[in-house]
Amino acid sequence: MNATACDIKDRLVDLAGRLGFDSCRIAVSSPPAHSQEFGDWLSEGAHGEMQYMARGEEKRRDPQKILPGAKSIIVLALNYFTETEKRKPEGGKRGRIARYAWGDDYHDVIEMKLEKIDNFLHELGGEQKCYVDTGPVLERDYAAAAGIGWHGKSTMLIDEKLGTWFFLAEILTTLALPADKPARDRCGTCERCIKACPTGAITAPHKLDARRCISYLTIESKSSIPLEFRPLIGDRIFGCDDCLEACPWNRFAKVSRETAFAARRSTTAFALRDYLACHLGDRANCEASRSRQANCLNPMGAVSASHCRSCERVLLAKV
Numbered sequence: 001m002n003a004t005a006c007d008i009k010d011r012l013v014d015l016a017g018r019l020g021f022d023s024c025r026i027a028v029s030s031p032p033a034h035s036q037e038f039g040d041w042l043s044e045g046a047h048g049e050m051q052y053m054a055r056g057e058e059k060r061r062d063p064q065k066i067l068p069g070a071k072s073i074i075v076l077a078l079n080y081f082t083e084t085e086k087r088k089p090e091g092g093k094r095g096r097i098a099r100y101a102w103g104d105d106y107h108d109v110i111e112m113k114l115e116k117i118d119n120f121l122h123e124l125g126g127e128q129k130c131y132v133d134t135g136p137v138l139e140r141d142y143a144a145a146a147g148i149g150w151h152g153k154s155t156m157l158i159d160e161k162l163g164t165w166f167f168l169a170e171i172l173t174t175l176a177l178p179a180d181k182p183a184r185d186r187c188g189t190c191e192r193c194i195k196a197c198p199t200g201a202i203t204a205p206h207k208l209d210a211r212r213c214i215s216y217l218t219i220e221s222k223s224s225i226p227l228e229f230r231p232l233i234g235d236r237i238f239g240c241d242d243c244l245e246a247c248p249w250n251r252f253a254k255v256s257r258e259t260a261f262a263a264r265r266s267t268t269a270f271a272l273r274d275y276l277a278c279h280l281g282d283r284a285n286c287e288a289s290r291s292r293q294a295n296c297l298n299p300m301g302a303v304s305a306s307h308c309r310s311c312e313r314v315l316l317a318k319v
């Protein structure tokens with residue numbers, strides 16, 4: 001590897017740190033290590049109604065199909081851990097929302113940072129494609145290859161300092177940058193996440209059946225929630241953190257430096273009644289709606305008809 005590539009990498013890591021990322025490492029742009037397992041997951045139908053996972057199969061199996069000539073994949077991690085809100089909502093039952101959705105939408109927060117890195121690499125002659133969550137990239141495979149962390153049995157990617165509470169993002173680039181080494185698997189004999197899952201969605205180590213996962217049932221699925229899962233879902237109305245909270249590596253987690261992820265009052269202190277008000281047409285009295293400028297339970301604040309139907313479905317399953 002020539003000095004220039006090393007120099008670019010040093011400047012890149014420095015820029016990522018200044019933008020607030022907790023980790024920035026490099027993987028080679030080659031097919032992902034668990035391409036076969038991904039194919040099996042789709043064949044078993046474990047993706048349920050998430051048709052976008054099947055549509056993007058070819059690209060997810062080969063980064064050259066996304067960016068021809070891509071040499072490296074820059075993987076970034078951003079901590080979103082925030083303290084638990086102790087306050088209880090006034091006058092009514094509360095619905096639990098997964099921690100990753102307590103603050104501002106992470107897609108927006110991270111995309112702005114990726115754009116700055118893209119500009120920096122562009123000036124050095126690189127062509128890039130930037131992704132956070134929604135792109136056709138098996139993010140955890142590249143994060144593991146780059147040594148951001150290891151594949152936990154819960155399928156979460158784990159960093160020994162951040163635990164499980166971090167987002168991933170990738171930049172595919174035509175620049176050849178020195179690759180980092182993978183991290184050691186530190187799950188050992190632990191199986192706490194598998195035991196903690198209320199619905200048995202982690203069917204074996206590293207295998208998750210999305211159709212059983214509360215995160216999928218309360219966010220992704222647009223169908224009526226099967227009766228068998230309703231009592232197990234309990235008070236969760238958006239996502240689930242049980243397999244994350246069970247993980248012993250989270251004992252080292254520290255509060256994120258990213259203030260955009262600080263919990264909004266509406267996500268921690270609103271009663272179910274406030275959200276339900278939207279769907280009963282009582283928008284004028286819906287505190288959730290007023291505060292978020294959105295007539296939607298979706299804590300990310302997206303206003304769309306499909307999300308409204310999805311909220312209604314989750315709320316009705318609780319009544």
Ligand code: B12
Nearest residue numbers: 034037098133139140141155156157167168206215239240
């Ligand atoms: C679809 C999806 C979901 C689905 C399916 C989840 C799943 N496990 O597949 C649902 C809706 C259930 C979901 C839930 C959640 N998600 Co999600 N999701 C995704 C998405 C878009 C694709 C995941 C995917 O490719 N699944 C296909 C399967 C085959 O892959 P996988 O489960 O990730 O498995 C990998 C490893 O297990 C490994 N593997 C497979 N077999 C084997 C065998 C061995 C021996 C080993 C070592 C490894 C291994 O290879 C696979 C590919 O890398 C990614 C973003 C992205 N573009 O990658 C975010 C992503 C994975 N989600 C994320 C988050 C935060 C969540 C939730 C915590 C949200 C919540 N609180 O409700 C939960 C966590 C549930 C869980 N235990 O995974 C983060 C995870 C960050 C991290 N630190 O790992 C991601 C990366 C988004 C992001 N950009 O930050 N998610």
Ligand code: SF4
Nearest residue numbers: 197213214240242243
């Ligand atoms: S997010 Fe919840 S339901 Fe999904 S695998 Fe983890 S513990 Fe199970």
Ligand code: SF4
Nearest residue numbers: 152153187190193247
């Ligand atoms: S709970 Fe245990 S087995 Fe599960 S991911 Fe964490 S360390 Fe690994």
